[in-house]
Amino acid sequence: MLAIKTEGLTYTYSVGTPFEKTAVDHIDLEIEQGEFVGVIGHTGSGKSTLIQHFNGLLKPTSGRVLIHDTDLWAKDTDRRAFRFKVGLVFQYPEYQLFEETVYKDIAFGPVNMGLSAEQVDQQVREAAAFVGLREEILQKSPFELSGGQKRRVAIAGVLAMNPDILILDEPTAGLDPKGREKVLGEIKAYHKKRGNTVLLVSHSMEDIARYAHKVLVLNRAGVMMYDDTAAVFSRAEEIWKGGLSVPQVTRIFSLLREQGFPVNESVYTMDFAVQEILRLLGKEASHA
Amino acid sequence: MGKEIIEAQNVVFGYPLEGGRKSPVLRDVSLSVAEGSFVAVLGHNGSGKSTFAKHFNGILTPDSGTVTVCGINAAQEDRLYDIRRQAGMVFQNPDNQIVATIVEEDVAFGPENLGLPPEEIRRRVDKALTAVGMAEYMHHAPHQLSGGQKQRVAIAGVIAMTPRCIILDEPTAMLDPQGRREVMEAIKKLNQEQGITIILITHYMEEAAQADRVVVMNDGRILLDGTPREVFSHVQELKDVGLDVPQATELCWRLRQEGCNLPEGILTEEECAQALAQLLEVGPHACH
Numbered sequence: 244m245l246a247i248k249t250e251g252l253t254y255t256y257s258v259g260t261p262f263e264k265t266a267v268d269h270i271d272l273e274i275e276q277g278e279f280v281g282v283i284g285h286t287g288s289g290k291s292t293l294i295q296h297f298n299g300l301l302k303p304t305s306g307r308v309l310i311h312d313t314d315l316w317a318k319d320t321d322r323r324a325f326r327f328k329v330g331l332v333f334q335y336p337e338y339q340l341f342e343e344t345v346y347k348d349i350a351f352g353p354v355n356m357g358l359s360a361e362q363v364d365q366q367v368r369e370a371a372a373f374v375g376l377r378e379e380i381l382q383k384s385p386f387e388l389s390g391g392q393k394r395r396v397a398i399a400g401v402l403a404m405n406p407d408i409l410i411l412d413e414p415t416a417g418l419d420p421k422g423r424e425k426v427l428g429e430i431k432a433y434h435k436k437r438g439n440t441v442l443l444v445s446h447s448m449e450d451i452a453r454y455a456h457k458v459l460v461l462n463r464a465g466v467m468m469y470d471d472t473a474a475v476f477s478r479a480e481e482i483w484k485g486g487l488s489v490p491q492v493t494r495i496f497s498l499l500r501e502q503g504f505p506v507n508e509s510v511y512t513m514d515f516a517v518q519e520i521l522r523l524l525g526k527e528a529s530h531a
Numbered sequence: 532m533g534k535e536i537i538e539a540q541n542v543v544f545g546y547p548l549e550g551g552r553k554s555p556v557l558r559d560v561s562l563s564v565a566e567g568s569f570v571a572v573l574g575h576n577g578s579g580k581s582t583f584a585k586h587f588n589g590i591l592t593p594d595s596g597t598v599t600v601c602g603i604n605a606a607q608e609d610r611l612y613d614i615r616r617q618a619g620m621v622f623q624n625p626d627n628q629i630v631a632t633i634v635e636e637d638v639a640f641g642p643e644n645l646g647l648p649p650e651e652i653r654r655r656v657d658k659a660l661t662a663v664g665m666a667e668y669m670h671h672a673p674h675q676l677s678g679g680q681k682q683r684v685a686i687a688g689v690i691a692m693t694p695r696c697i698i699l700d701e702p703t704a705m706l707d708p709q710g711r712r713e714v715m716e717a718i719k720k721l722n723q724e725q726g727i728t729i730i731l732i733t734h735y736m737e738e739a740a741q742a743d744r745v746v747v748m749n750d751g752r753i754l755l756d757g758t759p760r761e762v763f764s765h766v767q768e769l770k771d772v773g774l775d776v777p778q779a780t781e782l783c784w785r786l787r788q789e790g791c792n793l794p795e796g797i798l799t800e801e802e803c804a805q806a807l808a809q810l811l812e813v814g815p816h817a818c819h
Contacts, residue, residue, distance in 0.1 A: 284707075285709050285710075286679070286706070390576060416704055417576075417623065417701065417704045417734075418576060419574075419576045419734050419773055420775040421575060421773030422575070446707045446708060446711075487707070487708050490778060491779055492779075492782060495779060495804050498800065498801065499807060504808065504811055513782065517782065517786060517789065520782075520810070520811070521789060524791070524814065524815050525814075
């Protein structure tokens with residue numbers, strides 16, 4: 244089943260003014276249910292505009308958006324329900340915390356879904372546990388927490404709605420390497436357990452390479468590539484020209500290939516890189 | 532070169548808590564920075580690196596210890612203007628740093644406040660925008676620019692004050708790969724061509740690898756201090772404090788652990804590819 248399908252999706256800002264700009268231009272896209280998709284593209288490539296269509300925050304100028312086969316903008320569609328089915332975590336979501344306690348902030352979504360108090364409680368606690376927030380933090384004010392903890396609270400607030408499709412816009416921006424790994428590991432575990440669809444927007448190619456099964460590359464308001472991670476990163480040169488980059492290990496292997504070594508075309512993670520060198524040396528990795 | 536532009540001695544600092552207590556952030560930190568050098572500062576979130584950097588232009592003053600900037604004690608409130616003219620600061624989010632509606636007016640803001648004659652302001656604005664490669668955008672509105680371009684305008688605003696030192700606190704955290712490359716090029720050029728001292732706080736190890744010196748902070752203290760080659764050879768130590776090394780360094784380190792004969796201190800992808808090529812030429816005997 245398709246989680247997301249767009250047909251000729253086009254969005255133009257400030258129509259009829261001198262600032263008119265088409266940010267998303269005739270995008271046809273099909274994302275399967277259960278996929279973990281990395282979304283990359285330079286600033287202004289249309290990423291943020293595109294993802295805001297998936298839960299109905301923006302209405303297409305033309306074209307259609309279908310979520311689980313339902314046209315979001317058909318007359319009889321209950322769009323409110325899709326705000327819960329498609330959870331969107333914005334950039335720097337910690338600035339959106341507003342409640343007195345962490346618990347209330349995470350509960351905001353589930354309460355608005357009209358769930359019973361018990362159900363709300365269960366979903367809040369599950370979501371908090373997923374992002375590694377301890378019980379005692381739940382009764383604190385979100386403003387007493389560190390930046391990394393606040394970020395987790397904001398992500399938990401979206402997870403607590405149990406969305407079928409989870410979209411995260413740069414969830415690790417400004418976090419240190421350990422913090423990045425932790426947050427992404429939690430999202431990966433959530434994806435594995437729930438089997439839902441995850442879209443991860445990131446400027447970090449290393450993070451995308453490590454976590455995403457497929458990669459969507461946007462360029463100039465259109466889709467430049469949508470393919471398996473390995474296939475996308477094997478087209479390093481095109482990606483580089485699109486103002487993006489590929490993981491450093493991928494570039495190292497491109498250099499080796501240029502020198503005539505028969506290395507695999509799509510080395511994009513550290514583990515893969517180590518194994519590939521050892522394979523060429525006729526040696527097994529000791530702990531792969 | 533050789534002369535110290537920043538001299539921090541036994542700096543202790545804590546943010547005030549309720550009840551007059553302080554939460555300790557810097558615990559006895561000493562650092563001297565030679566004029567004309569390019570120093571990268573690494574550390575996990577909460578390690579104290581931003582707090583430390585804010586002592587370099589008098590935004591914060593130590594609870595005990597001293598910070599001397601260009602020979603002026605930064606605790607002297609009546610000398611703050613002098614210090615800030617010599618040591619400029621650039622922050623993470625370019626949108627919070629741009630005040631005018633036209634690029635050249637934004638860059639002129641600082642020199643205008645110094646009360647300089649119009650010709651001198653014009654000369655400085657043109658020079659600063661040229662230095663960061665943004666001269667052709669001088670009549671643009673900042674909101675029409677990409678993140679990397681905006682950040683370069685913010686840097687030009689600092690350069691127009693003709694500082695001897697620029698402190699950049701994660702200037703690329705919100706930028707796409709292209710924007711990151713542009714900002715790094717601009718910073719390196721200012722350092723190499725104009726001899727401006729650069730202090731770069733970053734979470735990107737590949738950026739730190741381009742500095743002459745890397746300082747690693749952990750828990751309010753300096754953990755490591757040396758050339759990128761020296762510092763990044765402490766792979767395990769860096770990982771233990773939640774940091775990383777460039778992928779080129781990590782790949783060689785992982786292969787060394789597998790028994791491969793690779794040199795320490797590999798930093799760039801070119802060096803790594805060359806070392807791997809030699810390893811592969813030798814074949815299986817290169818590992819034990």
